Amino acid sequence: MSKLAFLFLIPVIISITGLIPQSARWLPKFSAILMIFQLPLVFGICSPVFSGVEVGSGDFVMDGIGAAFTIITTIIAAAALIQGSMTLPAERLADEHKMSDRHFCLFYTLAGLFICTMYAVPLTKHLGYMWILIEGTTLLSAPLIDYHRSKSSLEATWKYLILCSVGIAFALFGTLLIFASQHNTGAANSLVISQMLENAKNMDPRLLRLGFVFCLLGYGTKSGIFPLHNWLPDAHSEAPSAVSALLSGALLNCALVAVWRLSQLVTAAGQGEIVRQLLIPAGGITVIAASLMLISQHDLKRMLAYSSVEHTGLLTIAIGIGSGQLFMLHAFNHSIVKAALFLMAGNLLYTNGTKTINKLSGLLKSKPVWGILLAAAAFAIAGSPPFGTFISEWLLLKNIFSAGETFAALCVLIGLTITFIAISTHTGRVIFGKAQEPKRSAPVLKWAFVPMILIIVSFIAGISVNPSVMNLLTYLAKR
Amino acid sequence: MNLSQIDFLAAAAAATAVMMCGITGIQTQFRFLALQTALFSGICLLEGFSSHGQHMAQFIILAAVVLIVKAAGIPLFLMWAANKMSIIRDKGNTASPPVTLIMAFGAIAAGYFLIPQFAVYSAGNPVSAGMAVALLFIGMIFMVTRRLAISQVTGFLIIENGIFLYGLTQAKGMPHLVEMAVVFEALIAVLIAGLVILRINRNFEHIDVTQMRGLRH
Numbered sequence: 034m035s036k037l038a039f040l041f042l043i044p045v046i047i048s049i050t051g052l053i054p055q056s057a058r059w060l061p062k063f064s065a066i067l068m069i070f071q072l073p074l075v076f077g078i079c080s081p082v083f084s085g086v087e088v089g090s091g092d093f094v095m096d097g098i099g100a101a102f103t104i105i106t107t108i109i110a111a112a113a114l115i116q117g118s119m120t121l122p123a124e125r126l127a128d129e130h131k132m133s134d135r136h137f138c139l140f141y142t143l144a145g146l147f148i149c150t151m152y153a154v155p156l157t158k159h160l161g162y163m164w165i166l167i168e169g170t171t172l173l174s175a176p177l178i179d180y181h182r183s184k185s186s187l188e189a190t191w192k193y194l195i196l197c198s199v200g201i202a203f204a205l206f207g208t209l210l211i212f213a214s215q216h217n218t219g220a221a222n223s224l225v226i227s228q229m230l231e232n233a234k235n236m237d238p239r240l241l242r243l244g245f246v247f248c249l250l251g252y253g254t255k256s257g258i259f260p261l262h263n264w265l266p267d268a269h270s271e272a273p274s275a276v277s278a279l280l281s282g283a284l285l286n287c288a289l290v291a292v293w294r295l296s297q298l299v300t301a302a303g304q305g306e307i308v309r310q311l312l313i314p315a316g317g318i319t320v321i322a323a324s325l326m327l328i329s330q331h332d333l334k335r336m337l338a339y340s341s342v343e344h345t346g347l348l349t350i351a352i353g354i355g356s357g358q359l360f361m362l363h364a365f366n367h368s369i370v371k372a373a374l375f376l377m378a379g380n381l382l383y384t385n386g387t388k389t390i391n392k393l394s395g396l397l398k399s400k401p402v403w404g405i406l407l408a409a410a411a412f413a414i415a416g417s418p419p420f421g422t423f424i425s426e427w428l429l430l431k432n433i434f435s436a437g438e439t440f441a442a443l444c445v446l447i448g449l450t451i452t453f454i455a456i457s458t459h460t461g462r463v464i465f466g467k468a469q470e471p472k473r474s475a476p477v478l479k480w481a482f483v484p485m486i487l488i489i490v491s492f493i494a495g496i497s498v499n500p501s502v503m504n505l506l507t508y509l510a511k512r
Numbered sequence: 513m514n515l516s517q518i519d520f521l522a523a524a525a526a527a528t529a530v531m532m533c534g535i536t537g538i539q540t541q542f543r544f545l546a547l548q549t550a551l552f553s554g555i556c557l558l559e560g561f562s563s564h565g566q567h568m569a570q571f572i573i574l575a576a577v578v579l580i581v582k583a584a585g586i587p588l589f590l591m592w593a594a595n596k597m598s599i600i601r602d603k604g605n606t607a608s609p610p611v612t613l614i615m616a617f618g619a620i621a622a623g624y625f626l627i628p629q630f631a632v633y634s635a636g637n638p639v640s641a642g643m644a645v646a647l648l649f650i651g652m653i654f655m656v657t658r659r660l661a662i663s664q665v666t667g668f669l670i671i672e673n674g675i676f677l678y679g680l681t682q683a684k685g686m687p688h689l690v691e692m693a694v695v696f697e698a699l700i701a702v703l704i705a706g707l708v709i710l711r712i713n714r715n716f717e718h719i720d721v722t723q724m725r726g727l728r729h
Binding site: 045080161162168169171172175176179182184187188190195196198202205206209210212213216217221223237239240243294486 | 526542608629630632634635648652655659664665666671672674675679682683684685686687689690694697700701704708709711712713716721724
């Protein structure tokens with residue numbers, strides 16, 4: 034059995050335990066403890082990749098990109114489930130219409146399976162399986178968004194389900210077109226990327242380009258590229274905060290990994306021009322559009338969701354200029370900080386009973402620890418030093434200029450400036466001002482622990498990026 | 513252009529999609545959807561015969577799965593859900609059914625003109641490629657112009673059928689495991705969507721997506 038199978042062990046145990054309604058009382062803590070063990074386990078499985086040895090065989094192989102995104106998914110999933118072990122039972126106790134044990138445990142069953150599919154996406158080298166797994170993430174996460182079973186969460190779930198399913202259907206059409214483009218290579222048609230790369234030069238450029246366009250439409254919908262992002266602010270803001278962290282910190286990356294894999298194939302087939310022509314402007318426009326939409330937000334979680342759209346734009350540009358190392362670095366930095374922010378937003382939603390920015394004021398007075406953490410995380414997501422996002426955004430901007438993409442560079446510069454102002458203003462309204470009377474009390478230090486660790490990780494990522502780290506990332510991107 | 517048997521069935525499937533655009537009765541729409549999908553089952557069998565026995569067994573299994581799951585199971589489930597919610601008609605939203613019908617004819621014409629862009633000539637049956645693209649357009653038109661959530665699922669299934677048609681007739685050699693998985697994913701997606709629609713009906717007392725505006729900030 035491949036070592037990769039051990040990646041899925043703990044999420045599967047969580048899923049199976051969730052099938053037992055009697056486990057509702059101890060399942061949150063049990064899953065949190067298991068996810069703590071998952072961290073060293075995943076690092077252990079991924080470590081051979083850093084020394085140049087691929088893990089796994091057949092259609093599921095862990096390369097550099099696969100290892101990086103497996104680690105990111107693990108950190109985000111661990112953070113979400115550890116924080117969830119504190120907030121979800123508290124929310125359940127405070128809920129007037131007490132959620133049944135069955136419903137509560139179902140959350141863990143689906144969350145475990147959702148994590149499994151997110152692990153499998155960056156590992157597969159088979160375009161068909163990749164599509165099936167990404168569609169699987171949609172079907173498994175839709176009920177998680179509807180966890181609260183409110184009217185608004187139901188509406189968000191519907192939008193998510195229908196838009197992403199149609200989007201992913203286009204990705205399937207694109208996959209078929211890419212498969213069909215091998216008709217004149219002389220070899221048997223295949224969906225395995227390594228086999229396709231061998232015959233890439235002989236692929237039919239007409240069908241390959243069309244296939245890439247449809248795949249971009251499909252996976253772009255899933256990752257939230259403008260104007261296909263419509264589902265994202267609703268789903269991310271209505272889901273429980275642990276799920277929002279998973280959606281924003283891990284799921285968006287999965288769809289972008291699919292775009293990365295396809296862009297490598299299309300470039301190898303000598304059609305790299307279409308990758309640049311589509312991805313760089315799409316990313317630039319996404320950054321600008323998201324930053325403009327950030328200005329008018331009144332809801333803390335929606336603001337964070339639009340910030341995710343902006344970072345999707347940045348990651349799309351990184352893929353467009355063919356920089357695998359910056360794609361990994363920025364995905365890591367964004368995921369860590371965004372998860373911290375969503376988990377903090379969840380804490381505030383619990384104590385204040387609202388996500389409306391105006392009704393959350395005076396956090397620094399009422400809960401100074403949360404206030405300082407939120408300020409640090411907001412600075413980090415807005416791309417300020419000394420956090421990791423600053424370094425990756427700076428390097429990205431430098432690379433966009435070096436690639437001669439002036440339009441995209443201008444979009445990024447303007448977008449990042451607007452974003453910084455918008456996020457600072459909105460978060461400032463939460464941190465400063467008159468302290469609001471909390472609706473519920475919560476253990477401030479205990480609930481701040483996970484976001485604090487994530488912000489420290491972002492800080493360490495910011496100060497430790499040096500040429501040798503970049504060389505390692507470049508090496509991993511080429512593996 | 514001479515039509516092969518497969519092209520003929522593909523064109524017939526596209527014709528059923530056009531007719532669906534002009535129909536307001538939900539149950540009739542599902543019957544046409546079932547007919548359309550059953551035609552794909554026929555195409556599966558014809559593809560099996562044309563493979564000269566090489567993959568005959570696999571094509572027969574695929575045809576049976578399509579017939580049972582997509583042509584019978586999914587429409588029956590949707591009929592049950594519509595009955596449960598007492599949904600009889602969807603009169604459309606932005607465009608009335610006659611206008612949608614004309615748009616669907618336009619989609620067929622667009623599909624025909626796009627044959628050179630999408631067809632794999634070595635695979636034969638180029639008209640099927642055009643009809644597959646037409647089904648994609650018609651599915652989107654259906655989704656955009658209908659009012660009810662259940663009709664959006666129908667539109668999604670028309671799109672899925674278009675993609676399935678393309679895979680069957682143009683992407684020769686597609687692993688059957690992947691095709692089967694796609695069929696079952698569609699089934700699970702429809703089941704989840706159906707359950708969500710039933711919950712929407714309970715919570716909102718309607719399934720009119722144009723009235724679901726709670727999250728439009």
